[in-house]
Structures are given as C-alpha cells and as structure tokens.
Amino acid sequence: MSTDFRAIAATNQRRSVGLLAASVLLLWGVGNLIAWAFGAWSGSTDWWITPVVIAALAVGYLLIAWSMSARATLRLSGAEPASPEMYPVLHNVVEEMCIAAGMNKPTVWVIEDPAPNAFATGMTPDRSAVAVTTGLLEMLSRRELAGVIAHELGHIRNRDISITTISVLSAAAIAVLADVAFRAGQVVLFTSGRSRNREGQSGAGLGLALMALGAVIFIIGVPLSLLLKAALSRSRESLADATAVELTRNPASIRSALEKLEADTTQIRKVTTATAHMWIEAPSDKEMGLTRAFGGMLATHPPLSERIAILRRMEGLDPDERGPNDTVAVRRPLPPPNPASRWRRHP
C-alpha cells in the first residue's frame, strides 16, 4: 500500500482511463450488437463500415449530450452564493487552495444545512463552483476545511465531473438501446404474426431475437455499465484525496476532516439527484445503502474507513485508530431561534 500521494494519484489516473474507456467501449459494443441484430452485416458492404459508423454515432452523442448536460443548477441543492463579508474565512481558504493548485477561483456557495458536506460541480475548470454546508463550517477547523476544499478543487482541476458524466451518459445510452431493441423486437414480432407466409416466419424469428437481445443487454449491459460508473467514481474520489494531500502537503488536514465526517451521522436535508455533483461524502440514505450492497461495488465513494486508513498510513499513524482532531471550528453555530421572540430572526 503506497504512502506517496503521487503514486496513488498515478494509479487512479491509470485506473480511470481504463474504466472510462471500458464504459465507452461497452456502449460501442452494444451499438454494434444491435446493428448486427438489424442485419447490418448481411449486406454486401465492407465489414468495417458499421463499427466505424457506430463509433462516430457514439462519439457524436457523447459530445452533444455532454455539452448540453444539466448546467448543475446549484440552486436545486439549496445553495446560495457565499458573500465574502459573511464568509471571509471560507473565501480565503478557497483562494489559498487555488494558489496552491494554480487554478482560477471557482464561484463559492453555501448551503444552510446542519449536515456537514461539500461538493464541486462544473464541466470545465473555468466555469466551476464549490459549495459547503453551514454544518461543515461549524464542524471543521480552518486547517480541516482547507483539506476538504483542496479535495473539491482537485475534482475541478482533474475534470472529474466531466469524466463521470461521460460514463453516466454511456450507461444511460445502453439502457435506452436495450429498450429500443426490445420494443423493436416486439413490433417486428407483432407485425410478422399477421402474415402467414415464410417472410412472416423469419420476421417472427427476428422479432424474438431482438427482444432476447434487448433483455440480454438490459440484464448484463446495464448493470455492467453501472458498475463501471461506480468504479470510475470511486477511483476519482481516491484521486481527489491524493490531490488534497498534494495541495495542502499535509495529510492530517483531509484525514482529520474525514474522521469528523465519519463520526457524524446527520443526513443532508435537501438531497439533489443530479449526478453532476461530486460530494465529499455520499449525501443520501440511498447512497449509504448502496455503500454496503453488493460488497460496495455500486458505491460512488470508497468507504470512509478505507480513505482514512490510506491517509493515516501517509502520516505514519495506526490506520485503525482515530485522532488527533482540531477543536476550534471555523464558525460558531448560531443559537437556535427563540420561538418566544417577537422579532423575526435574520440569518
């Protein structure tokens, strides 16, 4: 097990390339399968034309869908722009990490929520955003916040949102293709059933074959693409942890933050189902359930204990113990609103 953040980063980069290539190749393969079922190779054209056309279609679809993909509507997650007057430490920490990373400062947002979490979003480093919850500011010290921000900036710099979007689009396309094949098979079967000559019988065979193909793609291709997507996401999360260490040059900052997150059980209130967010910790119960199902193969994040163990080894600490953690938080929690008060409480 490597204790060097550069080696971990390099391993995850290689893994990501393989996983992303596998996602796109799976889509291309499925496209070819369907083309074959529709008789693309039974004609007199050269054998390589269909695969090339399918490849062009796949790339074209990915490019167009990628550029159109939901401008991560930050406000859906309840985020408000963080004003520098109200959140000076947050802005300073983000700017410090941007200097360390050599990148331009993304827009900074805050979510009013007691659950500690943070995310980064944006397709290119120049049009990105980073958001934190008020719960996170009340839990972490300046140093630990720097670790979390460095992790999120790592996502932006490494273009993780863009990369995982491609694998999500591939998975979506495979599901659609499975559906198309199945329904086309149903239509062919139905129309051929009306005729009684030999053409009708071969039509019935084609129809059943298409339906079978659709079912196979659905049963094998869709889970496979989801597994690839989850594995890719986990790999990018590990890479982001390594980037956090690279930027802060201090594994303790992100490690201590993750330990505090591990100990906290509050769930974030307004969960967004948008996939274009890279959270520091899985935000929803459904996600948490996924962490344990199938031996964790569908989880988008590696288990917190594993991430913490890797970081503790970097510091030369026992991977199974916890601590030391910082005690002074960036922000003191505001007192709860007094229901007896006549005056409306301003945030």
Next chain:
Amino acid sequence: MTLLIVIAIVVVLAIIVVVLYNNLVKLRNLVDNAWAQIEVQLTRRADLIPNLVNTVKGYAEHERETLDAVISARGAAMGASTPAAAAAAEGPLTAALGRLFAVAEAYPDLKADTNFRQLQEELTSTENRIGYARQHYNDATTRFNTTIQSFPGVLVAKMGDFGERDLFEADEAARAVPDVQF
C-alpha cells in the same frame, strides 16, 4: 509514391515538434506566473501591515518596541533589491509579526476589535498564500525541469530559451526558528 510518404512523415514530425515546443512555452510561462504570484502575495502582506500597526497603536500605545520592529522589518522586506536580500528579510518580518500577535493577546479590547480580527485573518491568510505560492512555484518549476530534461523535451528545449529553473529554497537565516521572547 515514396515521395508522398516522405512528405507525410516530415509533416507529422513537424506537427509533433510544434506541439512539444508549445507545451514547453506553456510550462515556462506557468513558472513565470507562479513566481509573480509569490511577489503579489508578498506585496499584499506589505500593504496590510500599516493598517495593522495603526489598529494596534490605538489600543496598545506603549508596545512601541514591538510595533517598531514590525515597521522596520517591513521596510527591510520592501526595500530589498535582490532575491537574496528579500529572502533574508523574511525571517525577521515573520518573527516580528508573530511577536505582535502574541503581545496583542494581552489586550482584550484589541482582540475584540473587529478591524483587528479581520486584519489578523487577512494576515494569516496572506502568510498561508505566500507559502502555497512558493509551493506552487516549486511544483511548476519541477514540472518544467522534468519536461526539458526528459526525452523528447530535451531535444526541443534546445530550440529556444528553455533553461533549467531554480527551485525556491528557504534561506539559511529564514530556516532558523525565530526566537520569540515574551
């Protein structure tokens, strides 16, 4: 036919050389940018200090010695004409600022002053930024040096002004831990 192949190979090689050259230019400019970033943060710190000194003076008039130390250290840092002198001025300035904040602990009115707290945060942030700017400069320099030393960059590097750059290293004086007297 062979002429076409030769031309194609030459064109491909030319494109490769162009791409490599442009990459070297980009990496070198990133190194210059990173160096300039350090200067920006040092200037930012120098600009924050007069405000800090005035705020402290308002509450802790008789801490003259500490305040003067900060002012003179800042003067030395700003007046440094060579990188060596600038590096030498770093230690005394950081030490003087540290002493000033340590002294401020004894004045609760000063600590409660919003302006002072803002300046304290800004100076803490600026010290962090200077550190990170130097770290980033070293990262950018390492990336640049690695590219011009490895193959094929080493061949293209001879085509232009792509000399190896020095890493930022702490001066011996700055490396010595400042002695804080209470």
